[in-house]
Amino acid sequence: MTIRQMCELFDVTPRTLRFYESRELISPERRGQHRLYNRRDRARLKLILQGKRFGFSLEDIRQLLELYDPRENNVTQIAATIEASRQRLADMTRQQEELTVAIDELRQRIGNAERMLEDRRRG
Amino acid sequence: MTIRQMCELFDVTPRTLRFYESRELISPERRGQHRLYNRRDRARLKLILQGKRFGFSLEDIRQLLELYDPRENNVTQIAATIEASRQRLADMTRQQEELTVAIDELRQRIGNAERMLEDRRRG
DNA sequence: GCAAAAGTTGACGCGAACGTAAAGCAAAAC
DNA sequence: GTTTTGCTTTACGTTCGCGTCAACTTTTGC
Incomplete structure (x- = not known):
């Protein structure tokens, strides 16, 4: 799934997805230079957006994601x-x-x- | 109640209280130049801090306060x-x-x- | 094969919500 | 009576969470 498709699915901008990646909240694969998002990435993004609605910082959320699928x-x-x-x-x-x-x-x-x-x- | 007492009671800084005042969320009386906070101000501040925990912006909260005691x-x-x-x-x-x-x-x-x-x- | 569309990496900008330092006034303590 | 303490305003600084160019590559449509 391309970055544009992700953006439409979750109603966010490409900038937002790249920003989350820079903060190590998601880490999509690369086909050449382009990003490719899979099911895992979608699950993580869903949790990120939910966490934001609860008023958590991105750093708080990053730690929670560790629990949801540990690296x-x-x-x-x-x-x-x-x-x-x-x-x-x-x-x-x-x-x-x-x-x-x-x-x-x-x-x-x-x-x-x-x-x-x-x-x-x-x- | 002085600004310092308010700060200790609610665990905020003077800067925060003055900032909320500048945004018209609270409006303490003045004795000379100094601010004096009464029961109404305390009730409002409590609601403000609660609203923040729910992830509302100060502007959202300001509108809600209108409902809680209308001017x-x-x-x-x-x-x-x-x-x-x-x-x-x-x-x-x-x-x-x-x-x-x-x-x-x-x-x-x-x-x-x-x-x-x-x-x-x-x- | 070439233009247009889509994606990429910087880099600077911005609003929200304060932090912080500077400079001054005013009551209170010694 | 002057020094300290507490508050004041003014103003620039900072962090978070992105927005917004700009300049460049890469892929896609015709």
Whole structure:
């Protein structure tokens, strides 16, 4: 799959893909000079974009990707990856709890505002 | 409450508080030249920091704050605020759904990695 | 075979969200 | 009473995550 096809599939620009590659988040094969993306690359990109929506930095995401398909077989490296991942998991569970509360409150606020707006419009 | 007290309470720098003020996210009183923060300011700052953890921009957050305690009484303004807030709510619910799935998967990955690590250490 | 399209590597630019250093004022401590 | 402490504004600097040329090669269509 070419870079253009990837861009259309995931709604990103070529610049973005090359940038992620420069940060070692993806590493497509080369046919001559051109890049070729396979299933693994697509899976990684999907995770990258998801991680971004959760507010993680690209460096955080890079570490998570190590867990999802490891390149390093060093034992201490793996342990470090696990530890970093545990931290991300803690971030995510806390965020989930906060989200639940925040969503509930936001719904109520919107409801109030809607009623207030209706009152204003009538009288 | 002085700027320094705010900083300690919320673990931010004075620069950050002044920056948020310049973006009209908070507007503390003045005693002479000095800033004084009240309960309302603290509530707003709490929401700001929470919004940031959810990955919202300061501009997104500014619009949400309008909903939480409105300054504008203009009807069309209120309607716009409600609409923007609905969008944020949609973002948040989607993020919540994604988070649930992602947390589940990450837990499994960590579990796998831990078992793998144990195997390596033994053999 | 040759132009156009698609891809490549620099390199500089940019907005967001602050960091940081400089220079000054003002109340408070000694 | 002057030195320290705490806050102020002004302004330039920095990092992240790309956007945007520019200049070049490579592949593809006709």
